Amino acid sequence: MGLLILRRLLFLMVTIIGMSLFVFVVTHAVPQDPARLVAGDYATRDTLEKVRRDLGLDRPVWEQYYLYMRALMRGDLGRSFMTNKPVLREILTFLPATLELGGASIVFSLALGVGLGVLSAVRRGRWIDHLSRLISVGGAAMPIFWYGLMLQLVFYRRLGWLPVGGRLNATLAPPPTVTGFYTIDGLLAGQPAVAWSALVHLILPGLSLSLVTVAILARITRSSMLETLAQDYVRTARSKGLRESRVVLTHALRNAALPIVTVFGLRLGAVFAGAVLTEAVFAWPGIGTYAYKAIEFSDYPVVIGFAIVASVLYALVNLMTDLAYFALDPRLQR
Amino acid sequence: MTAPESTPVTVSWVPSRARRASRLLRDPSFLAGALITTLIVIVAAAPGLFAGFDPLAVDGSRRLATPSAVHPFGTDELGRDMLSRVIHGARLSVSSGFFAVLIATVLGGALGLVAGYAGGGLDEVMMRVADIFLAFPALVMAMAVVAALGPSLVNALLALAIVWWPQYTRLVRISVVAAKEQTYVEAARAAGVPERRIMLRHVLPNIVSPVIVKMTLDVGTAILLTAALSFLGLGAQPPTPEWGSMITTGRNYMLEYWWYPTFPGAAIFLTALGFNLLGDGVRDWLDPRMAAG
Numbered sequence: 001m002g003l004l005i006l007r008r009l010l011f012l013m014v015t016i017i018g019m020s021l022f023v024f025v026v027t028h029a030v031p032q033d034p035a036r037l038v039a040g041d042y043a044t045r046d047t048l049e050k051v052r053r054d055l056g057l058d059r060p061v062w063e064q065y066y067l068y069m070r071a072l073m074r075g076d077l078g079r080s081f082m083t084n085k086p087v088l089r090e091i092l093t094f095l096p097a098t099l100e101l102g103g104a105s106i107v108f109s110l111a112l113g114v115g116l117g118v119l120s121a122v123r124r125g126r127w128i129d130h131l132s133r134l135i136s137v138g139g140a141a142m143p144i145f146w147y148g149l150m151l152q153l154v155f156y157r158r159l160g161w162l163p164v165g166g167r168l169n170a171t172l173a174p175p176p177t178v179t180g181f182y183t184i185d186g187l188l189a190g191q192p193a194v195a196w197s198a199l200v201h202l203i204l205p206g207l208s209l210s211l212v213t214v215a216i217l218a219r220i221t222r223s224s225m226l227e228t229l230a231q232d233y234v235r236t237a238r239s240k241g242l243r244e245s246r247v248v249l250t251h252a253l254r255n256a257a258l259p260i261v262t263v264f265g266l267r268l269g270a271v272f273a274g275a276v277l278t279e280a281v282f283a284w285p286g287i288g289t290y291a292y293k294a295i296e297f298s299d300y301p302v303v304i305g306f307a308i309v310a311s312v313l314y315a316l317v318n319l320m321t322d323l324a325y326f327a328l329d330p331r332l333q334r
Numbered sequence: 335m336t337a338p339e340s341t342p343v344t345v346s347w348v349p350s351r352a353r354r355a356s357r358l359l360r361d362p363s364f365l366a367g368a369l370i371t372t373l374i375v376i377v378a379a380a381p382g383l384f385a386g387f388d389p390l391a392v393d394g395s396r397r398l399a400t401p402s403a404v405h406p407f408g409t410d411e412l413g414r415d416m417l418s419r420v421i422h423g424a425r426l427s428v429s430s431g432f433f434a435v436l437i438a439t440v441l442g443g444a445l446g447l448v449a450g451y452a453g454g455g456l457d458e459v460m461m462r463v464a465d466i467f468l469a470f471p472a473l474v475m476a477m478a479v480v481a482a483l484g485p486s487l488v489n490a491l492l493a494l495a496i497v498w499w500p501q502y503t504r505l506v507r508i509s510v511v512a513a514k515e516q517t518y519v520e521a522a523r524a525a526g527v528p529e530r531r532i533m534l535r536h537v538l539p540n541i542v543s544p545v546i547v548k549m550t551l552d553v554g555t556a557i558l559l560t561a562a563l564s565f566l567g568l569g570a571q572p573p574t575p576e577w578g579s580m581i582t583t584g585r586n587y588m589l590e591y592w593w594y595p596t597f598p599g600a601a602i603f604l605t606a607l608g609f610n611l612l613g614d615g616v617r618d619w620l621d622p623r624m625a626a627g
Contacts, residue, residue, distance in 0.1 A: 011465070018466040026482040137363070141607035143558050143578075145565050146599030149585055153596070157589050164589075273471030277562055281585075291474075292566060295481040303481050310474050 004322065012315040016308055020072070021065065023307050027300045028061050038081050055081075068304075077305035082297055087305035091287055095309075096180025097167060098286030100198075101278065102271050103181075104206030109213035109267070114253075114260065116214070117221020121229060122248055132218050139215025144274055148208035148281035155204060162204050165283040169197045205282040209274050213267040220263045224256035231255070257328055265321025269314040351619070358619045367611025374605050378424040385418035389575040398591050408593040410583070416593065419575035420601050426576045427605060430491045430569075431557035435549050437495035442502030443545060449503065450510025451533050461507065464500035472497045473559060480568040487576065490560050490569035498552070505548055509541035516540075543620040550616045554609035561602045577602050 035052040043051070052058050056067060071078065077087040120132035156164040167182055168174060175185035175194050183202070186195030228234065229252050237251045238244075276288035283289075287306060294302035349357070358364050377384055393413035401408040407416035449460040467475075472494070479493035513519065514537060522532050563569040564578030572579055577598040584595030 011469075014462070015466050015469045018463070019470060022466075023478050023482075026479060137610070138603075138607065141554060141558070141603055141610050143561055143565075143599055143602045143606070145562060146581055146595065146602060149581070149588060149595050149599065153588060153592055157592070269471055273473040276473060276477065277565070280566060291477065295477060295568065298481065300481075303478055307470075307474065307478050311470050314471060315469060 005319065008315065008319045008322070012312065015311055015315065016072075017069070019311055020069070020304060020308055023304050024065050024068065025061065027304065028064070072308075077308065078301040080294070080302050081299045082294070082302075087301050090290065090302070091305060091309050094285060094287045094290045097284060098272070098275050098279070098288060100181040100183065101202065101205055101209065101284055101286060102275060104202040105209035105213070105271055105274075105278075106268070108206050108210035109217060110264070112210065113214040113217025114221050116218040117260075118225055118248065118253060120218070121222045121225035124226070129222075132222065136215045136219040139211050142211055142215075144208055144211060145277045145281050147211055148205065148278055151204045151208055152281075163201050165201075165205075165281070167198060167201050167285065168194065169201075172197055205278050205284055208281065209271060209278045212274065213264070213271070216263055216267060217260065221256065221260050224259045225252055228252045228256040258325065261321065261324050261328060265318060265324070268317045268321065272310055272313055354619050358615050361615060361618075363611050364615030364618075367608050367613075367615060370604060370608030371612050374424055374428060374608060377421055378428040381422045381425055385415075385421040387415035387418040389414060389419040389422040390573055391415075398587065398594075400591075401593050407597040408591070410580075410594060411587060416597055419580060420577070420597055422575040423577045423580065423598060423601065424605070426487065426570060426574070427557050427561060427602065430487055430560045431553045431609075434491040434494040434498065434556040434560060435552045437492070438498035438552075439502050439545060439549055441495065442499030443506045445499065446503035446506030447510055447533060447538065450507035451514060451529075451537070453511075457507070460503065464503045467497060467500040468504075470497070473562060476559065476563060477566070477568060480563060485568045485571065487560070487564065487570040487574070490563040491556075493563070494556060494559055498556075502545065502548070505544060506541060509544055510537055513537045513540050547613070547617045547620050550609070551613035554606040554613065557602065557609065558606050 035048050035055060035057055038055065039047050039051045049058075056064055059067075068078065075088060077091070079085060080087055080090060083090070116128075116132040116135065120129035123129055152164050155162040163169070172194050175182060175189040175191055178185050178188050182198035183195050186192070186198055229248075231252075233255075234247060234252055237247045242251075272288075275284075275286060276292060278284065279286045279288035280292060287309070291303060291306035293299075294306065381389075391414060393409075396405070396409050396413045398411055399405055399409040399413075405415050405417065407420060409415055410419070445460060445464075449457040475497045476490070476493040479496055480489050483489040483493065519532060519536060522536050523529075527536070560569055561576075561578035561581075564576050565582050567579075567582060570576030570579045572583060580598040581595040584591075584598065587594045
């Protein structure tokens, strides 16, 4: 187990080096001049030269990369061209919003995906089974940004049940930062109205971000459950007179869990990618929105920093998934 | 194709390809997929035949008109007919999805063929590079690449191909590694056929079907991703009638004029759905071993 973690961390480092090199070369191979961006359109030639020197752009690319990587070892991702603030600190201020949204979508994915899968396995061939398969097929083909807009049309415009975007009602102030999650911080600060508003604002973006995962989980849960429900130990449990709910949830579902966890783990990383789109639709102030704005302004330190942070998160999530396997199936440890 | 089965069959019984084909023709979801994709490809091939209006023709007198008999999908903020724009968008979406997958296949496939056939250190290095690319969410990396190249539809699909090639490298490599142990390769080598010819004429034809299956399944995803990049402003630019960028403009008007982003999005959904259903069917037909599970 320790060896596995070590090997994964080593691979993560290689990935970061390779990825940053790739993005670095690509962003420096293009004709756009970042110095012009920082100095503005009306800068004189002297100012441009000075800015270029300050940013280290007059050095050869490999030297710039070396300096960048040396700074990275100290946890320094450079400064944003636009705001001139440290990229890492900016990313960290936007990260909790993305994590809270990701967390909500994970809760939705598990509840809806596994729930639908179990129900359609138990009620095979009934309407819930057909519905679940419809969602499986449709979810995989759904452009999630459009799905988010349609949710806004129905639940905000037509029904007026849920807010259209953002993290809080405009009349409320964000709670004092402890975790950065507005729902939790609201409760910690004793402001239930804030926590409630934060929770309500999570529903539509969370649903939108979870759709693809729900579709995939429902399908895999269904087939895995159908397999375990046909096993002898399930029949034994039933003939012992256990309640059906207990048979399904503890005997069958637990043994059906491994493929579900595998697929779920593979999807978790995709949640970060989907977050970019979902954040754009719901005006969600997370790292996706931050990176998207940075691309618009060719703010390369931010783009590269975002790419590195995203790949670290992605790798950590994959590592946690592997560890979850071991917890579920001790046989794999050997 | 009369070539022998190239990879060891792991399931107990696989019906013949002809039998699978006849079963496929009775599968309603495959038929639905085939119907949808055929219609969309026809529309994409000759949009002028189906569109009643010029997709770029501005008419200030009929701005943001509600869907009606004349404009079934309504009109946009410049009075352009939405149905005609959606119809013309089919060509861009289908061709960009198709070319993104094609470039990724050619690039990734060639690398996989070389890696699998050469083996050794070269193989090792190439696969580690592929791992690095795979250790990264596709959309995020495509965003970074487009950021560097500058936003346009061509750059968006190039970016997708750049992040996608390792999947094909892996698939082709593993198939080549399996195929090159086969007797017919040994026979060819014993007969003195040059290595390059063995690779291209003997191994390649035998590993084509999993690649075709993956390509069919990926076109739908590629259409979704190019539309997503366009939605983010990183793909097609206005006034091009591209579905993703139509949704970007349309969301500004959405709360008053629901039809504006609704129909382009429905078109993306239908197209991706069609290709996915078609891909599932092709997979069951060409590569039943992949269908298990």
